[in-house]
Amino acid sequence: MNFEKNTHIDFAPSEQQLLRYTLVTLSAVTLMGMLVFIIWVFGYILGTLHMLVFPLAIAGVLTLILLPIVELFERLEPVSPVPYSYADAGRCSCRNGDQIDTAGR
Structure with a gap:
């Protein structure tokens, strides 16, 4: 008895x-089904988060539109930095309306 396992299958050229x-x-x-599923999931997520996504998209577009205008205004009239900020307020040692010396900054 021959117990060898024959795994080779011969198909005709047409097969x-x-x-x-x-x-x-x-x-x-399968690929088309995966693409449809991904688009469906993206649409579901966008539909769920549309109250968050649309304002962020509008803000991004407005930023890109207004950036050249802001740069133009900055070149025309540069804004001097504020010598005293709220971040320095905790370190202020003045009392009763004394003047703050900011010349050393």
């Missing part, structure tokens, strides 16, 4: 071509 077409079609259908 091999049919198998190739079937595998390519199955792969294409």
Whole structure:
């Protein structure tokens, strides 16, 4: 008795071509299904978060539109930095309306 396992299957050329077409079609259908699913999930997330996403998108577009205008105004009239800020307020040692010396900054 011969107990060797024969795993080689011989297909006719037409069967091999049919198998190739079937595998390519199955792969294409799977890929299209995954793309449709990804678009559906993206639409669901966008629909859920639209109250957050749309204002951020509008703010981003306005930023890109107004940036050249802001740069133009900065070149025309530069703004001098404020010598005293709220960050320095905790370190202020003056009392009763004394003047703050900011010349050393």
